[in-house]
Amino acid sequence: MTALPTFTAHNGFTLPAIGLGTYALWGDAGADAVAGALSAGYRLVDSAFNYENEGSVGRGVAASGVDRAEVIVTTKLPGRHHRTAKATTSIEESRSRLGVDAVDLHLIHWPNPSQDEYVQAWQALVEAQQRGVVRQIGVSNFLPAHLERIERETGVRPVVNQIEVHPYFPQEEQLEYHRDHGILTEAWSPIAKAADLLAEPVVVEVAAAHDISPAQAVLAWHVARETIAIPKASSREHQVANLAAASVALSRDEVAAITALGRADGRLFGGDPRTHEES
Numbered sequence: 001m002t003a004l005p006t007f008t009a010h011n012g013f014t015l016p017a018i019g020l021g022t023y024a025l026w027g028d029a030g031a032d033a034v035a036g037a038l039s040a041g042y043r044l045v046d047s048a049f050n051y052e053n054e055g056s057v058g059r060g061v062a063a064s065g066v067d068r069a070e071v072i073v074t075t076k077l078p079g080r081h082h083r084t085a086k087a088t089t090s091i092e093e094s095r096s097r098l099g100v101d102a103v104d105l106h107l108i109h110w111p112n113p114s115q116d117e118y119v120q121a122w123q124a125l126v127e128a129q130q131r132g133v134v135r136q137i138g139v140s141n142f143l144p145a146h147l148e149r150i151e152r153e154t155g156v157r158p159v160v161n162q163i164e165v166h167p168y169f170p171q172e173e174q175l176e177y178h179r180d181h182g183i184l185t186e187a188w189s190p191i192a193k194a195a196d197l198l199a200e201p202v203v204v205e206v207a208a209a210h211d212i213s214p215a216q217a218v219l220a221w222h223v224a225r226e227t228i229a230i231p232k233a234s235s236r237e238h239q240v241a242n243l244a245a246a247s248v249a250l251s252r253d254e255v256a257a258i259t260a261l262g263r264a265d266g267r268l269f270g271g272d273p274r275t276h277e278e279s
């Protein structure tokens with residue numbers, strides 16, 4: 001098994017270039033998909049309290065036979081649990097559902113700015129990390145202003161910001177902000193849900209030039225831009241193909257040609273963190 005490239009955050013925490021998305025992986029089939037991915041070489045697994053699949057993810061990790069210390073299990077704190085006491089209970093509930101001694105990476109799912117409680121949520125994660133029930137802490141869907149505020153008010157900078165990134169929405173400025181601050185970018189919906197993007201002529205051309213699939217070309221584009229892609233894949237075939245994409249090197253011109261698909265309104269469903277909130 002070829003080692004995946006890794007990327008390193010400001011505090012030395014490293015993540016592999018490709019992880020497994022798990023939205024809609026539920027029940028026994030979900031647990032089997034997670035176990036299968038780990039046996040195929042994945043070491044980073046995403047999940048969230050709101051996906052209602054922490055139990056399946058945890059069972060998949062346990063059944064995989066892969067040394068627990070090698071696996072980075074991620075979950076996310078939901079918007080309705082931001083207040084300190086609720087956040088602390090929620091973090092404990094996630095750990096318990098996952099069936100792990102400590103969650104490797106716990107993120108705030110959305111900032112929900114109108115609620116204005118994300119600093120409390122961050123403080124609860126900081127304290128959970130101090131107690132040792134969470135190893136690394138980060139956020140998701142945070143804009144630079146949100147990142148700056150939590151660091152200003154707590155003195156602690158997240159290691160990861162998981163955001164929407166794909167060729168229709170390449171997020172160049174936000175990525176540059178993350179690079180400047182040593183915050184790792186995880187890309188959600190990295191292949192834009194395997195719909196129109198995979199038929200874009202430029203993606204098809206790059207794929208043909210490397211004798212790979214369009215989905216692999218898009219994942220190689222993420223790796224070249226040093227974003228950690230977490231494609232959801234239920235089949236063994238897709239899981240293996242997605243990991244293999246990490247060893248494909250695109251040229252600078254190929255990366256630029258795919259990035260040129262970007263649009264100002266390229267978000268898949270209007271998930272602008274200034275206005276989109278999830279409970």
Ligand SMILES: NC(=O)c1ccc[n+]([C@@H]2O[C@H](COP(=O)([O-])OP(=O)(O)OC[C@H]3O[C@@H](n4cnc5c(N)ncnc54)[C@H](OP(=O)(O)O)[C@@H]3O)[C@@H](O)[C@H]2O)c1
Binds near residue numbers: 191
């Ligand atoms: N933080 C957030 O707010 C947020 C929001 C959305 C998503 N996420 C996370 O990001 C993960 C990924 O995003 P996503 O699930 O929305 O979309 P995605 O990963 O871009 O696309 C998933 C789709 O791609 C298909 N697929 C996977 N590999 C493929 C391949 N090699 N060739 C062709 N099709 C392939 C999958 O099918 P099969 O399952 O049949 O393989 C599935 O239908 C989620 O699962 C979740 O963990 C986070």
